[in-house]
Amino acid sequence: MKKVSNPIEHDLWFLGRIKSMRQKALKRRKNLSTFQLERPISFWIKKDRLVNEIGKEFTIILRTKGCSWALGESGGCTMCGYIQDATIEDVDQDQIIKQFDYAFNNKIKDITDDEENYILKIFNSGSFFDDNEISDKIRMHIYEKVANIKNIKEFVIESRLKYINFEKLKELKENLKKKHIEIAIGLETVNDYIRNYYINKGMLFNDFKTVLNMCKENDIGVKSYLLLKPPFLNEQGAIDDCINSITNLINLKVNTISINPVNIQKGTLLEYLYLQKRYRPPWYYSLFKVLKKSVNQDDLKYVRIVSDPSGAGTKKGIHNCLKRECEVSAKKTLRNFVLSQDLTTLDQSEFECECKRQYPFEKLFH
Template identity: 25%
Template sequence: MNKDTGTISSNKWIVSERGKKNTVDFNRPYAWLVEKERSRSGKVEDTAIIFLTNKECPFKCLMCDLWKNTTDQPVPTGAIPEQIKWALNQMPSAKHIKLYNSGSFFDEKAIPVGDYEEIAVLLQGFETVIVEAHPKLISEKCLSFRDMLKPRLEVALGLETIHPEVLPKLNKGMTLEDFEKAVGFLSQNNISSRAFILLRPPFLSEEEGILWAEKSIDFAFETGIECCTVIPVRVGNGAMERLEEMGHFQIPKITSLEKVLEYGIQLQKGRVFADLWDVSLFSNCERCLEARTNRMNMMNLNQTIGEMISCDCE
């Protein structure tokens, strides 16, 4: 890692590289969808995902582009339940639901505590509710929300990487001890957790990106995480484009995502998924892209390693 990378882990630099935010309506989620996911029970079931519109996360992570669909001010009380209600009326029924919100569910400026009860009522027909939160914002609020819910609560936490030099440079404002503490608190209170793990964050080579993603999966399961999602890092937030120009970042290869997914599944310590959103960005080969995408999708759903794809692009 070069010495000149120290200044690119500050809020000021990261924000200065951004473009404009998208126009959003605080009474509407900015997106929603239903996807199939393998549940803890081993069944492949529909999972609803609502991307809530709310105030931007207080943490300015180097690789994050979720700020694009956020507000500058907290949304008024009642807006989040209204968004959920509207989205549920648009989508087909599902057994599980993810409330993703471009930040932390337990950040009071993102999701008003006063809305918890109404949210819980809206979600009573689901089996599982999954929310996202920064590890340093895990607190008694989690227990209050859990106690209001009829479904089982699960919390998704960004581990990102356990690389000792890269994690601080991501400007996440978190240590591995913070992560372990958060997972421990949730586990002690019968709340399961999943981890987001980055494939090839900035400052790592392709080989290092694979190695440290695998090490991060190991660490996540050792702390008590039940499920890991591997996310290949992409450009699109301004800062990542600049890092690419500076030679500090290149997007990972689709074959690297395959390797890390295979590694995680063969551990048999918990579910491991590959994030396949816009997966074509990571492939330069039209001949094997569809086959590799289908293979990883089946591995996600079956949690078994499918037949290897052979292509001379490797």
Template identity: 25%
Template structure:
């Protein structure tokens, strides 16, 4: 089914910033949805050029001249669409914050939701917001504007499992403890929760991006199950927008994810979710707000096929949509796109070190044996399932100490991540995710050292 997409003329204050009609799945029912982003006055984060947010790409369309009358007209245009009587889901967002009364007043939100409640075929309404604006009384009041048989969902940018990436790159404060609070409020108010997860935020490469996105999605699904909330994960493959990402892209230190990476994220998440018997749906919105010039891609032979398969999956939730999907570029392009960025240097306006001396044999053995020991202990703990991570703190501490002794020959990226892990160990909140990060960090350094030796 072909997706209709239109970017509205930003000069017209009474028209929305964005409109799309695409495939979805609500209550196990495949159908179509309308994504409607209202053109508003915007917020500081959305219209600034130094951070990335999903809606920042529309920041230039924000206008301080937008009036309440303009917003009512935008809403009327939405409900005048012929497709409004065919869709099963309506997704509403503003350029900034939908639940921010300064940008989108309670009166406007009430007007939109009451209109949506009058349309029998709409069985789900989703509203984008942030954790700060999720309050019990506001959700209860908003939920009551809809019919009882309609599902009300709030969508939050969770972005990534890595708090450092979330705060340092995306300037976001959606921390894990905030997520618990929000999902708990959803349970108390009978509201569904959608977590937006980015695919391949810097400095991750393609393989790391797959692991990280699946881990973030599973974290959200587990939280929703714990609080008995209807959960959904919306994957958003990263596209290039904003000062930091453009700088990384220009310096060839970062590229958007390959479309095959996106497929693999979906496949692994579905299988992991089924294995742990977790409810909830998955959606990949790579074509919803992805208006950046530099977007996820693959070769011309398979690009359209991949996009079509993802759209079908969004409606059916069946991995069978990807059966028979393959291309000779799947392995080759994955390798060529595996570019990592020294994000800390870009943020500080510095150039990353251009070369590093290889480790001596003794130093390399220290790195290699530390990695083997750490990986063996990790999988032993996971297989047992009854040994807490703090039981291995002494091994972790020794490994970090050994790696610190090699600091003169390590990249800035390596040392930045190592210091973060060391700080987590010192605070006593070093978890299994950090353990995996340490193993991955050492494995990547071993590969880098091998390459340096081969190049000599």
């Protein structure tokens, strides 16, 4: 895969700022006990959209040494603070296996007793296929545990492009033959300039397309994350960028598009801009507009579009005017759309807020 020369290298202020924010964030990490290293960061079950039906997600977030991109010279992506969840101490393979087993054993009876179908999402705030984070032994352990659970119908993991290769995909498919598998990739936008200059992602769209084809050859799906409103774009620019990305990804026949409206995470360049009042997270109205303009109901027979925004309805996440009824209603509208995949739900908000009149002016300036 072609090495992406970091296009912001010439902008020393920018790169220096990302790195110094990252260093400060890394220093704030706490020492963890052995007990804590054997527990996942978090795990839960909740209602979710499966490929063909409404079911439940079982999500496990494993604690590993962290994303190599954030730990390395680049300083990581401008909006991502996940590295603070990583360990300072070495976390060994057996501890990660114990983390997985803890979550799995805790919930497996609920899952097998349940009549509903499940999607299992295993995240590690980095790359599942990076051997420095998750070893072969851990991956095989997880595949073996999951393979025979009948009502886990779908399996999702995340990885940066550089760690995805034919052998790893083949091994995954061979072990989980009966499941619908998706690899989640943080593409963020189809625009190389925005992705590499504004998000500092270090990734090219062409490489994404190569990996997408490799996944298709292995009968594995791709879930693409899109970032709604990267830093340095105003609201209208963000809407245009996201519409352009969705349209392109639908044409490429990705399986799932997950729209992540920005939320402000600690220790990031984005937080710095936010504290300086140079950044406002996106409006719900923008997200709804993006969906209506980029997707038609026929598209949704082939692609699943989801969005489960962190920090929604608060100052640091996607929000409208912060009035309670307004935020609750917008959140519900989004949830209804995601679960039903029915675009008409976007016009069925319970509460029409007066902030909708102010929004067209706001979106031009922030």
